[in-house]
Amino acid sequence: MAATMALPARSSAGSRLRRFVFSQEGILLIAIIVLFVAVGAYNQRFLSANNLSTIFLGNAYIAVAAIGMSMVIVSGNIDVSVGSLIGVLATISGTIAVSGLPLWLAWTLPILAGMAISAVSGWLVAYLRVPSIVVTLGMLSILKGGLISVTEGAWINNLPEGYHLAQLRPLGVPMAVWFMIVLTALAAFWMRYSGFGRSIYAVGGNAEAARLAGIDRARTVFIVFVIHGFFAGVAAILFATQLSVIQSTVPPNLELTVITASVVGGVSILGGTGTVIGSTLAAILIAAIGSSLVFINVSPYWLRAVQGLLILLTVLADLARRRKRARHR
Amino acid sequence: MTAAVPLLRLEGIVKSFPGVRALRGVSFDVRPGEVHALLGENGAGKSTLIKVMSGVHRPDEGRMEVDGRPVDFGSPQEAQAAGIAAIYQELLLFPELSVAENVFMGHAPRLSWGGIDWDQTRARTAEILQSLDIHDLDPDAPVGALSVGNRQRVEIAKALSMNARVLIMDEPTAALTEADVERLFGIVRRLRERGVGIIYISHRLVEIFDLADRVTVLRDGEYVGTHAVKDVTEPQLISMMVGRTIDQLYPHRTANPGKVVLEAKNVAYPGTVEEASLTLRAGEIVGLAGLVGSGRSELAQILFGVTPASAGQILVDGQPVTIKSPADAKRLGIAYVPEDRGTQGLIRPMRIRHNVSLAVLKELARFFFIDRGREQELARRDIERFKIRASSMDQVVGKLSGGNQQKVVLAKWLATRPRILILDEPTRGIDVGAKAEIHKIMSELAAQGMAVLMISSELPEVLGMSDRVLVMREGRIVAGFDRAEATQERIAAAMMRSAQQERAA
Numbered sequence: 005m006a007a008t009m010a011l012p013a014r015s016s017a018g019s020r021l022r023r024f025v026f027s028q029e030g031i032l033l034i035a036i037i038v039l040f041v042a043v044g045a046y047n048q049r050f051l052s053a054n055n056l057s058t059i060f061l062g063n064a065y066i067a068v069a070a071i072g073m074s075m076v077i078v079s080g081n082i083d084v085s086v087g088s089l090i091g092v093l094a095t096i097s098g099t100i101a102v103s104g105l106p107l108w109l110a111w112t113l114p115i116l117a118g119m120a121i122s123a124v125s126g127w128l129v130a131y132l133r134v135p136s137i138v139v140t141l142g143m144l145s146i147l148k149g150g151l152i153s154v155t156e157g158a159w160i161n162n163l164p165e166g167y168h169l170a171q172l173r174p175l176g177v178p179m180a181v182w183f184m185i186v187l188t189a190l191a192a193f194w195m196r197y198s199g200f201g202r203s204i205y206a207v208g209g210n211a212e213a214a215r216l217a218g219i220d221r222a223r224t225v226f227i228v229f230v231i232h233g234f235f236a237g238v239a240a241i242l243f244a245t246q247l248s249v250i251q252s253t254v255p256p257n258l259e260l261t262v263i264t265a266s267v268v269g270g271v272s273i274l275g276g277t278g279t280v281i282g283s284t285l286a287a288i289l290i291a292a293i294g295s296s297l298v299f300i301n302v303s304p305y306w307l308r309a310v311q312g313l314l315i316l317l318t319v320l321a322d323l324a325r326r327r328k329r330a331r332h333r
Numbered sequence: 334m335t336a337a338v339p340l341l342r343l344e345g346i347v348k349s350f351p352g353v354r355a356l357r358g359v360s361f362d363v364r365p366g367e368v369h370a371l372l373g374e375n376g377a378g379k380s381t382l383i384k385v386m387s388g389v390h391r392p393d394e395g396r397m398e399v400d401g402r403p404v405d406f407g408s409p410q411e412a413q414a415a416g417i418a419a420i421y422q423e424l425l426l427f428p429e430l431s432v433a434e435n436v437f438m439g440h441a442p443r444l445s446w447g448g449i450d451w452d453q454t455r456a457r458t459a460e461i462l463q464s465l466d467i468h469d470l471d472p473d474a475p476v477g478a479l480s481v482g483n484r485q486r487v488e489i490a491k492a493l494s495m496n497a498r499v500l501i502m503d504e505p506t507a508a509l510t511e512a513d514v515e516r517l518f519g520i521v522r523r524l525r526e527r528g529v530g531i532i533y534i535s536h537r538l539v540e541i542f543d544l545a546d547r548v549t550v551l552r553d554g555e556y557v558g559t560h561a562v563k564d565v566t567e568p569q570l571i572s573m574m575v576g577r578t579i580d581q582l583y584p585h586r587t588a589n590p591g592k593v594v595l596e597a598k599n600v601a602y603p604g605t606v607e608e609a610s611l612t613l614r615a616g617e618i619v620g621l622a623g624l625v626g627s628g629r630s631e632l633a634q635i636l637f638g639v640t641p642a643s644a645g646q647i648l649v650d651g652q653p654v655t656i657k658s659p660a661d662a663k664r665l666g667i668a669y670v671p672e673d674r675g676t677q678g679l680i681r682p683m684r685i686r687h688n689v690s691l692a693v694l695k696e697l698a699r700f701f702f703i704d705r706g707r708e709q710e711l712a713r714r715d716i717e718r719f720k721i722r723a724s725s726m727d728q729v730v731g732k733l734s735g736g737n738q739q740k741v742v743l744a745k746w747l748a749t750r751p752r753i754l755i756l757d758e759p760t761r762g763i764d765v766g767a768k769a770e771i772h773k774i775m776s777e778l779a780a781q782g783m784a785v786l787m788i789s790s791e792l793p794e795v796l797g798m799s800d801r802v803l804v805m806r807e808g809r810i811v812a813g814f815d816r817a818e819a820t821q822e823r824i825a826a827a828m829m830r831s832a833q834q835e836r837a838a
Contacts, residue, residue, distance in 0.1 A: 202703065205680070
């Protein structure tokens with residue numbers, strides 16, 4: 005509307021900082037800091053190294069899974085089977101570990117399996133154009149049912165020495181956290197600066213316009229699902245190797261927690277916008293809230309309600325931002 | 334008529350939004366039985382004004398009167414109750430529901446116990462349609478199955494079902510075929526005879542001269558003036574809108590056609606294009622005219638590989654080529670600016686910078702990563718070259734005005750450095766200033782040796798821009814004119830003559 009012939013320069017550093025603070029990532033970062041400071045002031049044990057490492061070690065795999073999920077959602081799709089997938093892959097990993105095969109196989113084969121399974125979903129979505137919600141709902145039942153039938157609900161214990169990758173502590177920081185940080189950084193960089201990353205946003209933002217621009221929609225979606233399978237595989241390894249026992253049941257509602265991290269992280273459920281930095285920050289925030297409930301003597305069962313509240317707050321914040329934008333026209 | 338109390342009168346309307354004064358003291362009135370056109374570039378405040386009239390926005394200052402009595406609408410419902418209805422560009426209908434259900438949505442006749450009286454609903458819908466001389470619309474037909482023209486008639490019937498006395502029509506012809514436009518005009522005239530006051534918004538000046546009694550011009554939120562249509566000329570209106578005299582509407586240019594770069598031989602696509610042939614030379618602009626549904630856009634989509642040809646041959650530089658996808662066409666140096674920039678042209682949530690580079694990501698990449706410096710340079714250059722009005726290259730394109738969005742689409746395609754440019758309705762729905770800028774760019778490109786194929790529904794644009802004019806009808810190219818021999822009458826005749834007439838002749 006403003007009919008100014010403004011000099012279209014790149015925005016200044018000041019306005020970029022302001023934009024960051026009001027972005028979803030900025031808000032989440034501030035929320036995390038506020039939470040740690042406030043709960044830490046109430047109960048210092050919350051900030052103890054022990055507790056922090058529990059929070060991060062126990063939840064890093066959710067952030068890792070949310071990286072792949074965010075890519076899927078940005079591309080205009082969704083995967084509701086990721087919880088079952090992680091359950092299956094964790095069991096595969098544990099089974100390999102106790103079978104006496106080399107440990108590196110237990111750490112890598114599940115990743116390949118995750119990519120293969122996700123490739124099947126991706127192929128159906130990308131090339132046969134079946135809606136992803138339908139494909140992955142089907143996949144959810146197949147994986148969950150298959151897992152329980154094959155394992156008959158048995159737990160895997162007696163995991164060999166040295167299997168627990170997630171618990172290693174290079175430089176004193178749990179390996180799971182290293183994975184979370186490094187993978188988030190790599191994925192964020194890849195999404196933002198690579199040609200392929202750009203095409204994910206383009207396909208999710210407007211598939212038809214992307215196709216006319218010469219971007220192969222089907223190929224992009226297919227590859228996104230395969231990459232998502234990779235992250236689900238890594239998440240499964242982190243999940244399996246942080247505990248001394250692998251329950252061969254699917255962690256309940258895991259897919260919802262992962263999707264929540266993406267959405268609260270600012271990934272639009274309609275596709276086309278959002279970052280993996282946002283989803284990782286959201287995963288940290290959710291984990292920290294869960295832990296803080298214990299420290300302020302609130303039943304941890306409230307965590308699910310708090311997650312729901314976060315989703316609604318995110319949607320409201322997004323709405324407010326859109327309103328503000330719309331009013332300028 | 335002049336003595337009649339206006340149905341609706343606005344005086345000194347001021348409306349501001351954060352950062353923008355959208356209306357600065359606008360006055361407007363509509364009398365019973367007149368068509369009052371509202372004219373202005375995009376961003377002139379037309380949309381805001383009709384939203385004030387229809388109760389969507391409340392004005393900050395100013396008076397509104399209905400039948401001489403002051404009113405203050407708090408909601409669209411209140412405006413409707415006062416007899417003011419608006420038909421927006423995007424029709425707001427429920428595709429799954431029937432015509433009758435849509436017409437009486439929210440105010441259906443009731444039975445004694447409160448249930449909906451379906452017989453009444455159908456009967457009254459049929460009655461309203463009859464009164465508009467619409468006899469081919471079944472009240473029970475689902476709206477989703479109707480053509481755009483018929484859907485619009487449903488919207489009009491809906492307005493009348495609420496006893497609207499003032500009807501606001503926002504660019505009603507933007508998506509209509511020629512035949513539907515004629516019928517719409519018939520309906521509008523019928524409503525005018527009945528004493529309805531019609532506020533008519535359109536970018537097509539021809540329609541205003543055809544239909545309107547008075548015209549009011551807005552510019553940058555300010556009231557410029559109101560005139561009886563018979564007292565003004567087209568150039569006068571244009572200069573009122575843009576605030577300057579456009580002495581040359583279309584850039585003058587001497588064509589210097591080179592060798593043939595694109596040739597289509599009997600290309601076809603089932604149901605839309607039957608054996609169409611054309612040639613396109615370097616350095617010329619060829620206008621492709623035809624009614625909507627004649628296969629114009631479909632032919633363009635064949636040439637660009639959106640819907641690959643089922644038969645026929647395409648040659649680029651004399652070599653036969655296969656174009657199976659837009660990616661193929663792009664590799665051959667063809668670019669296509671689609672008709673619908675919203676659904677086909679732009680990635681709306683993306684920034685200008687990222688939209689402009691979308692078709693050349695591979696060229697901009699070093700290994701897997703986009704060279705940001707070159708991307709920014711591209712965006713900066715395009716924003717200057719096309720005079721794209723934006724706060725920065727990081728602005729999200731969904732927030733730009735129509736004309737600026739179209740420039741972004743054009744910039745995206747020109748970044749591929751095409752030799753053949755296909756433009757489908759390049760200036761539809763954009764303001765006069767942006768339109769002139771796009772025309773200027775087209776002329777420059779042709780002068781640099783690009784072959785341009787331009788589809789347009791606006792005959793003045795076709796005549797003003799083209800070196801040659803081709804006319805399509807019923808899936809075939811049926812006529813061709815050189816610039817010297819092309820006239821509006823000849824082209825229109827070729828567009829509309831039916832196949833039977835031709836055989837009889």
